[in-house]
Amino acid sequence: MATFNLKINGETKKVDVDGSTPMLWVLRDHLQMVGTKYGCGIAQCGACTVHLNDNAVRSCQLPVSAVGEQEITTIEGLSENGDHPVQQAWLEVDVPQCGYCQAGQIMTASALLKKNPTPTDDEIATAMNGNICRCGTYTRIRKAVKMAADNS
Amino acid sequence: MTLVKTQLGRRAFIKNTGLAGGGLVLGFSFFNSCKPKVAEAVAMELEMPKEWYEINGYLKIGDNGVVTIMSPNPEIGQNVRTSMPMIVADELEIDWNNVVVEQAPLNTNLYSWQVAGGSRSISSSWQNLRMAGATARQMLKQAAANTWQVPVNEITAVAGFLKHEASGKSAGYGEMASVAAELEVPEEIELKEHSQFSIIGTTKKNVDGKKIVTGEPLFGIDVQREGMLIAGLVHPPAFGKKLKSFDAETAKSMPGIKDVFSLKLYDEDFDKMAFHFTAFNEVIVVVGDSTWQVMQAKKAIKAEWENAPDISDTMTLFGNTMKVNFPSGMEDSEKHTSKLKDLINRNAKVARKDGNPEAAFKNAAKIIESEYSCPFLAHNTMEPMNFFANVTENHAELLGPTQTPEWMEPAVAERLGLPLDNVDIQMTRQGGGFGRRLYGHFMVEVAAISQRMKAPVKLVYSREDDMTQGIYRPAYYAKYRAALDENNNLIGFHVRAGGIPESPLFANRFPAGAIDNYLAEDFTLDSNITTGAFRAPRSNFIAGAEQSFLDEIAEAMGKDPIAFRIELLKKAETNPVGEPESNDYDAARYAGVLELVKEKANWGQQEAGVHRGVSAYFCHQSYVAQVLDVVMENNKPVVQKVTAAIDCGIVVNPGSAANLSEGGAVDGIGHAMYSGLTFKDGAPEQSNFDRYRLIRHTEAPKEIETHFVQNNIDPTGMGEPPFPPIMGALANALYKATGRRHYHQPFITDRPPLVG
């Protein structure tokens, strides 16, 4: 066990865990921030995506000991009032079916738009390819990402 | 307006004041320890009333006019939490923006069919939901009439307001709610005419949308409780194995681990319903403080496994008792294939025979013959199996994702030794179902673990546990034959279909009834690999096989594939073979979706380079036709567009129905093209998404268009029907694009150079 002071969504959070614990479980079990989802645990599904500084990363593969001073943003902290352009577009297009994968999809999409504000269809599909949606909402996701790009 | 009686044994309308403020409002407290928030208000900023008045089991009205509507059924992504309350709200005649939706707990006294299965949520509750709203509307009118001393039939109810034209009096529902709640439930009520619907038939967005996109706790896996422990399971590594012994010394000493023990789920003599089955009746349980600690400790357990014996069991399903056999031995996919290939050439059990198929084939000028197959599939809901339980001396509280709370409750009660009444089951939003959560052994497991630990426990399956634990879509195999005469007329049709452990055949579905000489046979092969319902069971294979084969026949006959199908359907409609009622479909509605898709897709007029396939199927009382467009890019087929035409009766919420159509198409293309679970020495060869392929963004169609047939037929299934036929449309388009037929799923491995 060791103590870590983590910068999450603009706040400092202190946790006492084994350094090898993935951020996914630190968030979910220790900080009760359950918006970040578990889907595979091996970087294959994208359900656990968070931002590390400005990059979309799989939190199931990110040991808490590797975070250091870097800023983590989770779905809960993407915007103050749930009104990030990507979240707004998601609501406008009414993307979710079960909704389980969507936090990860939104985190990947928002990181993409930060780097590339006007992605092509192919760029969207490629950037989002690591996020599985078992319900098959891919066409709506593409539409929402484009809408968010247009609105931001 | 249509007059109907309310007293049809519908207990929900007999006011149950004992429940007001009790059982019914429990729904809000699930996630309180995370972040207290009020309700799933449709409009986010709704002000909550000071007082609620319960009118019936489906709704309560606040003194400020806000209405809470209970959504009785499990929400697995089919959007019933929005569309079921819409039905109540429409009959109640209320502004949708004043509605708050609450998940009802399991309550067999109030609700019927609290199940997410068979695409029946809407159709089975359609009448009840309408009556719930209409009864409340009538009681509010009566309350106003009594208060104003005017005849009730002079009162109108519009968008949450009651008016009496002559006297100029008016009041909001909230003002009359307290009076209405005291009234007797009327014996007769008026339901709206379909033309009067104002909410049904309009698109309403997902009531949980905002919570989903902001990451609020909604799902079973998100449940947190004071003092809650986490449990994980270790099950045998292969089907045909069982636990012999284990050494958990190291695991027990690991940080955060509370206990490690083995758990037997059911006694041998427990009478199982089909949904109680589990692949492994004895598992090792690890209980600890956190998920990661439990996952690590599982790896430290040294277990020995031994061969399981032959098992014969019985199960009940809707009143029927069936024998089920799980033979001993380690199975593998290669052996499965060779056994199926052998059985497909032997005579099998005749399920239907019309005319003289033997003679037709003997006299045929030409016989077309093709074989089709598909592998086992894991459901792979994105949220793995999990459940929460808090079992005390004489009470059990269960909370989490299940498609069958009602059917699991007796198994939980029996395992705990508690009376049924002392078991409470509540449902969370669910990260997918697809049939997997019909089988709720994990509820019994977590209840037993909580009872033993004397603590609240959340059981969480890892992805690997989830994927290697069984209840798979069965593997199927089918052979189709068609006999043509010298003039290329279709004179005979023969299908033989089987599977492990069930046959996918629907002997009375199309084209049965359209062909004079028809033979349908089926066979099964026992297995110790546990299987179960997977989105549109059996249809999810046989539709694609049959629709591919019809394409082959049309081609051999030199006919357009849509015209050919419509011709057969015309015959089935005007001059059906066999007893008309033996044919399981309405030929005119079937042809209707083909006509619609033909028009909407501009069939026959596609751009150069676009290769098209068509398919149509009937299941869960709905009709779906799809046209799928493929283009070749860098020698690879890419799905460009899907056009769907659907007849599911009245479409309650067109936007979310379209979402299901899109999901069904993507899901079907994905599974037919990429997915499969194979076995070696009894063990699944894929245990996570690195080796088990699910369709991804770059592989999904670029565009999906859905068109609904407009009619006034009561709603039928929507969650499952768009899934099966797309596999046929895909196979037929791939043929046009590549010049070769695709017979064996996943198509990606079916003669790889074609699609790889």
Ligand code: FES
């Ligand atoms: S849980 Fe991290 S990628 Fe799947």
Ligand code: FES
């Ligand atoms: S919406 Fe269900 S997994 Fe994406």
